[in-house]
Amino acid sequence: MSTICSSNLTSGFIDLATYDEQEKYLYGGPDAVAYFVREIRKSTWFTQVPVCLSSRSGQAGFGQQWSVSISRAGDYLLHTWLRLTMNAITAATANATVASTSGNTVLRWSRNLMHNLISECAITFNDLVAARFDNYHLDFWSAFTVPAGKRNGYNNMIGNIDALTNPCAVAFPSPAQLAGAAACQVNVDANGRQVLPAATLNLPLPFFYSRDSGIALPTAALPYNEMRINFAFRNLSDLLTVDTYNNGVWSSAPVASSNLLNPDANQIMSNVNVWANYAIVSNDERKKMACAPRDILIEQVQTAPVQNFNPNTSGSIDIRFSHSIKALFWACRNMTVTSSWSNYTTDQHLPLGPADCVSESNALFGVVDYQAGTDPIVNTSLIYENTQRIYQMGSDYFSLVNPWFHAPVIPLETGYHMYSYSLDFYAIDPMGSTNYGKLTNVSIIPAASNDAIASVTDYSAKYCFITTALNNNIIRISGGKRTKNVPPTVSCYPRCNISWMGKQCKILPRHISCM
Numbered sequence: 001m002s003t004i005c006s007s008n009l010t011s012g013f014i015d016l017a018t019y020d021e022q023e024k025y026l027y028g029g030p031d032a033v034a035y036f037v038r039e040i041r042k043s044t045w046f047t048q049v050p051v052c053l054s055s056r057s058g059q060a061g062f063g064q065q066w067s068v069s070i071s072r073a074g075d076y077l078l079h080t081w082l083r084l085t086m087n088a089i090t091a092a093t094a095n096a097t098v099a100s101t102s103g104n105t106v107l108r109w110s111r112n113l114m115h116n117l118i119s120e121c122a123i124t125f126n127d128l129v130a131a132r133f134d135n136y137h138l139d140f141w142s143a144f145t146v147p148a149g150k151r152n153g154y155n156n157m158i159g160n161i162d163a164l165t166n167p168c169a170v171a172f173p174s175p176a177q178l179a180g181a182a183a184c185q186v187n188v189d190a191n192g193r194q195v196l197p198a199a200t201l202n203l204p205l206p207f208f209y210s211r212d213s214g215i216a217l218p219t220a221a222l223p224y225n226e227m228r229i230n231f232a233f234r235n236l237s238d239l240l241t242v243d244t245y246n247n248g249v250w251s252s253a254p255v256a257s258s259n260l261l262n263p264d265a266n267q268i269m270s271n272v273n274v275w276a277n278y279a280i281v282s283n284d285e286r287k288k289m290a291c292a293p294r295d296i297l298i299e300q301v302q303t304a305p306v307q308n309f310n311p312n313t314s315g316s317i318d319i320r321f322s323h324s325i326k327a328l329f330w331a332c333r334n335m336t337v338t339s340s341w342s343n344y345t346t347d348q349h350l351p352l353g354p355a356d357c358v359s360e361s362n363a364l365f366g367v368v369d370y371q372a373g374t375d376p377i378v379n380t381s382l383i384y385e386n387t388q389r390i391y392q393m394g395s396d397y398f399s400l401v402n403p404w405f406h407a408p409v410i411p412l413e414t415g416y417h418m419y420s421y422s423l424d425f426y427a428i429d430p431m432g433s434t435n436y437g438k439l440t441n442v443s444i445i446p447a448a449s450n451d452a453i454a455s456v457t458d459y460s461a462k463y464c465f466i467t468t469a470l471n472n473n474i475i476r477i478s479g480g481k482r483t484k485n486v487p488p489t490v491s492c493y494p495r496c497n498i499s500w501m502g503k504q505c506k507i508l509p510r511h512i513s514c515m
Helices: 009-016 021-026 113-117 136-145 148-157 285-287 396-408 450-460
Strands: 046-052 056-058 065-069 074-084 104-109 120-125 130-132 197-206 225-231 240-244 249-254 271-283 294-303 307-309 323-333 377-384 388-394 417-420 443-448 463-478 481-484 503-508 511-514
Touching: 046 113, 113 120, 113 136, 113 148, 113 417, 120 136, 130 388, 136 323, 136 463, 148 197, 271 285, 323 377, 323 443, 377 396, 377 417, 388 396, 396 417, 450 503
Parallel strands: none
Antiparallel strands: 046 271, 056 065, 065 225, 074 197, 074 271, 104 240, 120 130, 120 225, 240 249, 294 463, 307 463, 323 417, 323 463, 377 388, 377 443, 463 481, 503 511
16 A cells, blocks of 8 residues: 655754754855855846848858958957858769669768868958967867757758768658669759758857857957958868769769769859857946956967878877967878868778678668778877877877866767866866977877778778867957957056956055956
8 A cells, every 4th residue: 555755844953953063164154155045146238139240351152262350330249150051962964763873973061061161260350360270170179069968959050960961861752763772862853863952051160259258359349450250161072072883882082073963163152151149238338348458368279280190100290389278189080082071080981882781772871871980099199398298098088088077078979089288178267278388399199090000901091180279378458459478467457347357357546456
């Protein structure tokens, strides 16, 4: 017979009666917090508005350089993102209703399409580069910072979806497809030509001002600066791959104009815009924005020159960085198929053939297994000043253990490595770094794995080694202009009553100081 659960409220007083010496250390005191009386932390009055940046120069297209001017109509720049449309792409010739017939081809975009579209992106002040990043940083940043709850949405934003990167993994219904035909049914038009669908894509630009509202860019305080965001886009052939099936074997290569019904790349990418999210503040706060110099702690990205990586003769690679380095990121890119990016494994990511999935009628036929392959790096050493900072540490440490303790996320995919000098490299506040500007002869030594060595013999694999770094720097906004590399300041100035660098400036009788 079931009983009714019960609890005696007065028994809680017994818990309170256990208060002793240890509890005196843990609880109470003049600075104790009452969890049942919430103190509201007020903010200044503001609003935020998304705006499309309309002043631009250059041509926004594949293989082109393009820039937009940052408007000073808003007070603070909070976020920026690139938004564009990839129009549908139609193959030049008609395949059979399925791609299992010899000679048939399948078009697919590179993974992390919006990442790899960007060869380089930089923000400049009067043509001086304040911060920049490339596709490699975008790969590392998303791998180590995008949480699981946002991962699917982020993949949709950047075009990392099967409809674009793995069309054989998606069954598009078409009257041209035959009942009971083999797998790898791709989207086709009325003439049997494959069509990669159109998609509207968005790329959040991870500049320093987007990290926290406390370091938003005070655009209204910079009337004498021409602020621009500059883009260098890759060529279409660097991003689009054509898979060809012949005699039971798939092969992949960068797309050629002969593979496309309309090879005009200018008609593929359209509606390219940069959107910005601005904060608009009250008149009182706006008047105080430019009343005094302000130092802002920012983050910058450095990328070492890309090095060829031969698994049979892998050796020391010099890395020459500067400033206070918070974290290092590195990977070994498999560049056997040059148009296939974001592949840091020993597998060249070809579609699955009959040898991989038993027969052409298997549902996996033609599907690209992006999870295939292992880490090309088995261990890594970090050497500087002729001292072994880290010696032959296994990749499991750099891919799993170190991000477990010092990063928001452990990468879902193979081949990403990081080493953090900071307790939390994602934190805005300084929590540890090493000044690489004071070091000489810094080198990193990645050791190739057995699978990487074997891949050179198996399919003539080609690799390159990428190293990037995240560093802190300080910019000063003074007199409506921006300077950088300024030592931290602890003094305040008259009529300044805004928070900066975690401290509140207050005007005190007869002198000014920081609290």
